[in-house]
Amino acid sequence: MLSQIDIQKFNTLIEINTLINSNYQDAHSLVTQILDSATRLCACESSSLLLLDQDAGELYFDIALGSKGAEVKRFTVKLEEGIAGWVVRHNKSVIINDVVNDKRHLQSIAQQIDYPSRTMMAVPMRVKDQCIGVIELINKKNDLSFIQDDLEWLEIFANQAALAIVNAQSIESARSTIQHLQDQLKTDQGYHTMIAKSPIMVAKLEIVERIAKTDSSVLILGESGVGKELFAEQIHLRSLRSTKPFIRINCAALPEGLLESELFGHVKGAFTNAITDRRGRFELAEGGTIFLDEIGDLALPLQAKLLRVIQEKTFERVGSETSITVNVRILAATNKDIEALVAEKKFRNDLYYRLNVLPLYIPPLRQRSEDIPELAAFFLSQGMLETKKQFAGFSPEAMDAMLAYSWPGNIRELENCIERACVIGQTQWIQVEDLFLKKTANPLFQERTQEEGSRDLKSAITAFKTYFIKKVLEEHQGNQTETAKALDIQRTYLSKLIKELAIRLS
Numbered sequence: 369m370l371s372q373i374d375i376q377k378f379n380t381l382i383e384i385n386t387l388i389n390s391n392y393q394d395a396h397s398l399v400t401q402i403l404d405s406a407t408r409l410c411a412c413e414s415s416s417l418l419l420l421d422q423d424a425g426e427l428y429f430d431i432a433l434g435s436k437g438a439e440v441k442r443f444t445v446k447l448e449e450g451i452a453g454w455v456v457r458h459n460k461s462v463i464i465n466d467v468v469n470d471k472r473h474l475q476s477i478a479q480q481i482d483y484p485s486r487t488m489m490a491v492p493m494r495v496k497d498q499c500i501g502v503i504e505l506i507n508k509k510n511d512l513s514f515i516q517d518d519l520e521w522l523e524i525f526a527n528q529a530a531l532a533i534v535n536a537q538s539i540e541s542a543r544s545t546i547q548h549l550q551d552q553l554k555t556d557q558g559y560h561t562m563i564a565k566s567p568i569m570v571a572k573l574e575i576v577e578r579i580a581k582t583d584s585s586v587l588i589l590g591e592s593g594v595g596k597e598l599f600a601e602q603i604h605l606r607s608l609r610s611t612k613p614f615i616r617i618n619c620a621a622l623p624e625g626l627l628e629s630e631l632f633g634h635v636k637g638a639f640t641n642a643i644t645d646r647r648g649r650f651e652l653a654e655g656g657t658i659f660l661d662e663i664g665d666l667a668l669p670l671q672a673k674l675l676r677v678i679q680e681k682t683f684e685r686v687g688s689e690t691s692i693t694v695n696v697r698i699l700a701a702t703n704k705d706i707e708a709l710v711a712e713k714k715f716r717n718d719l720y721y722r723l724n725v726l727p728l729y730i731p732p733l734r735q736r737s738e739d740i741p742e743l744a745a746f747f748l749s750q751g752m753l754e755t756k757k758q759f760a761g762f763s764p765e766a767m768d769a770m771l772a773y774s775w776p777g778n779i780r781e782l783e784n785c786i787e788r789a790c791v792i793g794q795t796q797w798i799q800v801e802d803l804f805l806k807k808t809a810n811p812l813f814q815e816r817t818q819e820e821g822s823r824d825l826k827s828a829i830t831a832f833k834t835y836f837i838k839k840v841l842e843e844h845q846g847n848q849t850e851t852a853k854a855l856d857i858q859r860t861y862l863s864k865l866i867k868e869l870a871i872r873l874s
Contacts, residue, residue, distance in 0.1 A: 380405045396639060398532050400431050406505065406525040407433055410489075410518050413507040416440060417493075417529065418452050420501050421637060427452050427502065428637055434506070439481045450474035451490050452502040459499045461491040461523060465513040489514050491523050493530040500530060536643075559605065560598045563746055566738035567865075568731055571856045573602065579726045580606035585678065587663075587723045588701040590730035593780030596701040597661060599730060603699060604657040612656030615649045620662035628670055634686035642687065650677060650694050657697045663723065664704035664715065675719045698723070731856075733775040733782065737832050740770050740782070747783045748798065751790030759790070763797040771832065773805050834869045837862070841871070 399417065407415040414434025418427040425447050432440040447453045451472045455462060464470050467485040478485055487508045492499040503526045508514055564573055579586060580603045588596045597616065604614045622630060633648030649658055660666070666674065677683050678698060682691045700723045709715035733740065744762060752758055762770070775781055789802040837855070844850040848866075852859040865871075 380409060396431075399529050400433075402525055402529045402532065403431055403503065404433060406503065406522055410505055410514075410522060411509045411512070412505040413509060414483075415506060416504045418445065418502045418504070419533075419637065420456060420499065423636075427456065430501070430637070436481045436483045440477070443477050443480075445474065445477075450477075451488060452504060455490045455492050455502045456499050459492050459494070459497075461519055462489070463514045463516070463519055464488045464490075486511070487514055489519055489522055491519065491526045493526045493533070495530050495534055500533065503529065533643075559601050561746065562598055562602055563742045564739060565742050566736040567857050567861065568736050568855060569739060571858075572599070572728070572730065575728065576602050577606055579603065579728070581608065582726070583697050584725040585698045585700065585723050586726045586728055587706075588699065588728045588730065589706070590701075590703065591732050591778055592703045593778035594730045594732055595779050596703075596730055597659065599728060600657075600659040600661075600699045600701060604659075604697075607657065607697070609656045609697060613653050614657050614659065615653040616659040616661060617649050618661045620665035624667040624670065627667075628673070629686050631670070632673065632683050632685055635688045637687065639687070645685075648685065650683065650696055651692065653696045654694055655696075657699060660698065660700040662702060663700040664702035664706050664709055666715075668714075668716065671716045671719050675716060675722060678719075678722045733778045735836075737771050738829055741767065741829075743779060743782055744770060744786060747786040748790065751787050754787070755790045757790060757793070759793060759798055760796045761798070763799050765800040766798050766803060769800045769803060769805055771829075830869065833865065834871060837865060837869065838871055 403415055403417050414432075414436065416429055416433070416437075417431040419430045420427055421444075424444075427445040427447070427450075429441045429443060432438070445452050447456055451462065451464065451467075451470070451474070454472045464473075465487045467473050467488050473485065473488075485506050487506070489505045491503055493501040493503060503522065505514075505518075505522060508518075562573075564570055576599060586600075586603060588599055590596050600616070601614065604610060617627075617630060619627060629642075629646070629648065631648050631650060633646050633651055634642045635645050636642055660674075673683060677694070677696075681695065682693050684691055706715055706720060710717050710720050744767070748759060748761070770782070777784070785803055785805065786798070788804060789798045792804075793799065793802045837851075840854050841848070841851050844854060848862055849859055852862040855862065
């Protein structure tokens, strides 16, 4: 018959095994739970989990439970010393019920933390028969001695801890490999095609050409989906750093703790999953450019560290005190009102001014409808490749609808819309009903050509140009200099458009 304590142990093992075999993400918490369960079920005062640093030839306290746990974690143990070192060297478990008189006992740690050890069990954590660490249980309660049954249970718990750590290593390795492949795909082979036919976008690219030659930080602003990342690519490609890495990271895609490691790297042992030293994105971008997308979501502690990188070109990996110097140009982007974030103390004022050396605003698609036909044709060609279907193009009604739509999701929404149309479309031409556009017209395109029969693309674009320029002129009381600035085009080009479009000035 199983005793009550044995039933508790079996239930605990089942619970832990379920977590290990699930998609449980927090490996450190899981290993801590395993150690806590072993300590509780074996009725001990304290416990430690030490991991082996093969390169340094020592063990470090990854987890320490009990009244002196925080103090214990300051120490490391050489492989040639202590009971834990003996367990690793011999890859054997041990029960010691008279620790004080055991020659293997490391007296110095016990003395420094003022915690005498009376009894102890120590077992190796093994992966394929190789010892990767040690679990120690210290001082059986009620002045009892450890017995063989205690040791056998602790060995089972140690095997669980080793399995949890191996799973964490596998996840970390897979994540690093995937991230590396994604970076290679994007930076070495996957620069996006830049399509910009409207005057306002052509003017933006002229600005990009000028700022690309500098090393100053650039803050790219604009709504979600307008193509901020594409402009970051163009700045890098046209810069003197174009042969060096272009590394990108979305600051909103990762939690703060993981993002810090991604940006600055970590050293082995910095946390449970840190099984090797790892370079961060800043080191990977050495000599090149790093693009920090959604910078407005960066947590304040990381903002301080980023500010130091900009000012001093140095940082430390997570868990290290060694400074690393980098030569990296920083491009940042956000779709948020960053000045409002500064006013609300959610974004550092000094970091904002460091990033905003060269601001670049990307207008939404509704303000550059002349780009829609070219973008639509490009996305249609991609959609046909993916769906293995052929279309002659867009029906006049479909093109008319796209030019009239306000595109709140900007280019990203246009791409998704056409991708969906390629899947749904069943005729030679993409029809307006295939686009599934919402009933929201572009307010800048509600005035159409007065010629009822003129539904061709050229007439539609001309109508938009005429209306848009007239609207901006009215907003600036007919002042062509101010209007040209608002349109981000040259004053002479505006005068030419006014003549070509026969715009009457009031």
